[in-house]
Amino acid sequence: MAILQEIGAGLNARPKYINPKYFYDEYGSQLFDEITRLDEYYPTRTETFLLERFADDIARVAGRGRVLLEPGAGSCAKVRLLLRALAPACYVPIDISRDYLFDAARQLQSEFTDIPIHPIADDMKSSIQLPAKLDRVPRLVFYPGSTIGNYTPEQAAEFLRHVRQTIGDEGGLIIGVDLQKDPDVLNRAYNDAAGITAAFNLNSLTHINTLTGADFDPEGFRHVAFYNEQDCRIEMHLESESEQQVAFADQLVTIGAGERILTEYSYKYTLEGFAQLAATAGLTAKEHWIDDNSYFSLQYFSA
Numbered sequence: 005m006a007i008l009q010e011i012g013a014g015l016n017a018r019p020k021y022i023n024p025k026y027f028y029d030e031y032g033s034q035l036f037d038e039i040t041r042l043d044e045y046y047p048t049r050t051e052t053f054l055l056e057r058f059a060d061d062i063a064r065v066a067g068r069g070r071v072l073l074e075p076g077a078g079s080c081a082k083v084r085l086l087l088r089a090l091a092p093a094c095y096v097p098i099d100i101s102r103d104y105l106f107d108a109a110r111q112l113q114s115e116f117t118d119i120p121i122h123p124i125a126d127d128m129k130s131s132i133q134l135p136a137k138l139d140r141v142p143r144l145v146f147y148p149g150s151t152i153g154n155y156t157p158e159q160a161a162e163f164l165r166h167v168r169q170t171i172g173d174e175g176g177l178i179i180g181v182d183l184q185k186d187p188d189v190l191n192r193a194y195n196d197a198a199g200i201t202a203a204f205n206l207n208s209l210t211h212i213n214t215l216t217g218a219d220f221d222p223e224g225f226r227h228v229a230f231y232n233e234q235d236c237r238i239e240m241h242l243e244s245e246s247e248q249q250v251a252f253a254d255q256l257v258t259i260g261a262g263e264r265i266l267t268e269y270s271y272k273y274t275l276e277g278f279a280q281l282a283a284t285a286g287l288t289a290k291e292h293w294i295d296d297n298s299y300f301s302l303q304y305f306s307a
């Protein structure tokens with residue numbers, strides 16, 4: 005079973021790791037929602053402000069009447085702030101959670117009756133098949149939330165290459181990218197006083213227990229998050245309080261006292277650094293929008 009193999013490989017690696025996708029069962033998604041409303045967690049609030057404030061300018065630069073594709077669209081929340089301004093020929097939200105995606109798309113369609121919405125349940129790795137009449141309409145990819153920050157730079161470059169392939173020679177990309185800043189601001193954002201991020205991190209163990217029948221005891225672990233200044237990334241780990249053995253699949257995994265399981269990277273970029281990365285994928289930086297604190301950016305790239 006692929007999932008047992010994937011998680012098992014991480015638990016047997018040195019250092020141990022768990023893929024951040026395991027944060028997101030139903031409870032984890034609720035916790036993430038709570039994170040986005042925390043005082044300390046500036047990214048969502050700041051990006052929302054930028055989308056509201058600059059929607060018309062973004063549409064002027066990125067172009068109206070395009071086919072708008074959103075990988076990992078989920079609840080399609082942020083695109084609402086751009087749809088009127090962009091007036092796309094068609095909006096194509098893409099997500100692997102089929103039921104959730106189709107519900108969100110149906111709701112959106114009832115609010116934006118004049119914009120055709122064509123949800124696709126996929127992981128964005130395969131090529132996108134659209135109605136033939138849209139073949140010649142330039143494509144625009146929308147990738148908000150600094151989700152790109154959760155990829156290593158190599159994975160990010162691979163994703164951007166895929167975007168470049170998807171949009172062809174006439175297309176563009178609007179992307180939300182979190183910026184490098186005072187490490188205190190970053191450390192606070194991932195170590196909130198209410199402990200929501202800690203609960204979110206620990207929930208990956210409960211989720212893995214449910215999926216695989218493992219017997220992780222979340223109380224035996226502590227949330228650790230810090231900004232690694234050298235690599236310009238937040239690292240989240242789960243640190244074992246004591247030496248313990250966890251039953252996983254047909255093995256017993258030993259986790260030493262103080263040993264950490266890596267659960268997430270969240271890379272922070274400079275505008276120049278991200279433009280360079282995108283250039284390796286054949287994307288050209290055209291415009292960006294940032295808040296007064298220079299905390300977060302929306303960036304537009306063309307093919």
Ligand code: AVI
Binds near residue numbers: 149151153194268
């Ligand atoms: C989803 N992603 C952009 C979030 C981030 O900030 O890297 C996930 C997150 N992890 C802890 N808090 C939020």
